[in-house]
Amino acid sequence: MTERDNGMEPTRANLGRRRLLKCMAWAGTGIVWTVAGGVPRSLGLGEAFAAPAADGFTFVQISDSHIGFNKEANPDPNATLQAAIDRISKLPKPPAMVLHTGDVTHLSKPEEFDTAAGILKAVKQDIHYIPGEHDVIGDDGKQYFERFEPKIKTGGWYSFDQGGVHFVGMINVLTFAKANLGGFGSEQLEWLEKDLKGHSASTPIVVFSHVPMWPLYPEWGWSTDDAPQAMSYLKRFGSVTVLNGHIHQVVQKVEGKVTFQTAMSTAFPQPVAGQGPAPGPMKVPADKLRSVLGIREIVIEPQKSAAVTDVTLA
Amino acid sequence: MIDFLMRRVLVVGTSAFLALGAASALAQQRLAAIEPAGSAEISIKNFKFVPPSLTVMPGTAVTWVNNDEEPHNVVSPDRAFRSKAIDGGEKFTAVFDKPGTFKYICAVHPQMRGEIIVK
Numbered sequence: 405m406t407e408r409d410n411g412m413e414p415t416r417a418n419l420g421r422r423r424l425l426k427c428m429a430w431a432g433t434g435i436v437w438t439v440a441g442g443v444p445r446s447l448g449l450g451e452a453f454a455a456p457a458a459d460g461f462t463f464v465q466i467s468d469s470h471i472g473f474n475k476e477a478n479p480d481p482n483a484t485l486q487a488a489i490d491r492i493s494k495l496p497k498p499p500a501m502v503l504h505t506g507d508v509t510h511l512s513k514p515e516e517f518d519t520a521a522g523i524l525k526a527v528k529q530d531i532h533y534i535p536g537e538h539d540v541i542g543d544d545g546k547q548y549f550e551r552f553e554p555k556i557k558t559g560g561w562y563s564f565d566q567g568g569v570h571f572v573g574m575i576n577v578l579t580f581a582k583a584n585l586g587g588f589g590s591e592q593l594e595w596l597e598k599d600l601k602g603h604s605a606s607t608p609i610v611v612f613s614h615v616p617m618w619p620l621y622p623e624w625g626w627s628t629d630d631a632p633q634a635m636s637y638l639k640r641f642g643s644v645t646v647l648n649g650h651i652h653q654v655v656q657k658v659e660g661k662v663t664f665q666t667a668m669s670t671a672f673p674q675p676v677a678g679q680g681p682a683p684g685p686m687k688v689p690a691d692k693l694r695s696v697l698g699i700r701e702i703v704i705e706p707q708k709s710a711a712v713t714d715v716t717l718a
Numbered sequence: 719m720i721d722f723l724m725r726r727v728l729v730v731g732t733s734a735f736l737a738l739g740a741a742s743a744l745a746q747q748r749l750a751a752i753e754p755a756g757s758a759e760i761s762i763k764n765f766k767f768v769p770p771s772l773t774v775m776p777g778t779a780v781t782w783v784n785n786d787e788e789p790h791n792v793v794s795p796d797r798a799f800r801s802k803a804i805d806g807g808e809k810f811t812a813v814f815d816k817p818g819t820f821k822y823i824c825a826v827h828p829q830m831r832g833e834i835i836v837k
Contacts, residue, residue: 475806538789541789542802684788
């Protein structure tokens with residue numbers, strides 16, 4: 405990383421993907437990202453914590469805990485999930501609730517679900533979950549739903565209203581084996597269309613799902629095949645924030661009134677899209693690991709876009 | 719299609735073999751008695767099945783070896799045939815008895831595709 409890269413202009417709105425990817429790499433040195441009105445700017449960690457608490461509705465996203473992972477990239481994902489929970493408790497303004505955007509476990513094993521549930525019990529706020537593909541291996545998510553969202557019927561997707569915001573949790577990891585493609589499926593899309601009908605265009609919308617909802621890097625499966633249909637139902641709204649996990653790094657994209665954001669993992673990083681032969685756990689020096697893991701704070705203020713701050717565990 | 723091709727499906731961890739060898743000659747014999755006609759191996763590396771298309775004779779035991787750190791699995795789209803998660807360093811074996819072309823994917827990473835041609 406050169407000096408010039410570090411001297412990026414943080415107020416430029418239309419950052420290209422390449423430039424954003426550079427910024428992401430930079431996040432590895434302890435930088436926190438803030439997106440306000442779709443414009444990313446970086447904050448040092450101390451600065452982020454010193455910033456005055458915003459007035460809006462505040463919640464947190466965590467993702468990709470991968471409990472059960474035991475390889476070199478992070479031999480102790482339990483400890484880093486615990487560190488993420490500690491970070492949540494230290495935020496200047498306590499969040500109203502927490503979203504977990506999937507891959508709670510690594511292999512969908514019962515003992516992994518047990519361990520994860522035990523650690524996550526320490527979170528004081530309600531946690532709303534949506535599964536990743538690692539949570540539904542071999543049983544279509546049976547254990548996952550029993551454990552984390554027992555009240556949810558039908559296909560497991562759901563919505564709720566909190567703080568003046570309409571939250572929609574969607575599942576894009578269950579059609580893989582049926583359709584050979586990651587996607588929502590027609591039943592879920594029909595549900596989404598109906599679910600959104602009762603809401604005025606001025607309602608802030610937050611959609612959360614595991615796999616990115618735009619073609620971030622389809623070659624590595626970082627895309628949701630039928631997401632464009634979902635986005636067509638969302639386009640009439642004035643503020644739409646799409647929160648995803650899956651790729652274990654922060655990537656942002658702004659499309660009109662829609663901002664797409666992927667989050668860091670609490671377990672291990674993955675390579676930047678297309679760098680190297682395949683995705684998967686990426687080894688970093690042990691003393692750097694927590695600088696590429698993190699949580700995300702989101703503040704939704706009336707009549708404004710979401711303000712998003714990614715906080716590393718370093 | 720239900721009993722598909724599987725006379726025997728094993729997750730062949732090395733430890734399973736070691737345990738068998740040490741503990742029970744009887745088990746060894748039983749294993750030998752249903753040993754398939756031949757065997758073939760598919761490597762999973764960098765999120766790819768290598769080779770992506772494999773042609774075998776009926777009765778061949780095909781073993782997938784996961785050489786990635788990421789877990790994968792092997793699933794036919796109609797669900798007739800599906801492994802549990804194969805973690806990095808683990809293997810999965812299925813015996814293909816009946817002729818035909820059997821396409822499969824990794825349901826964890828559906829961009830990964832392969833096929834077994836039995837003839």
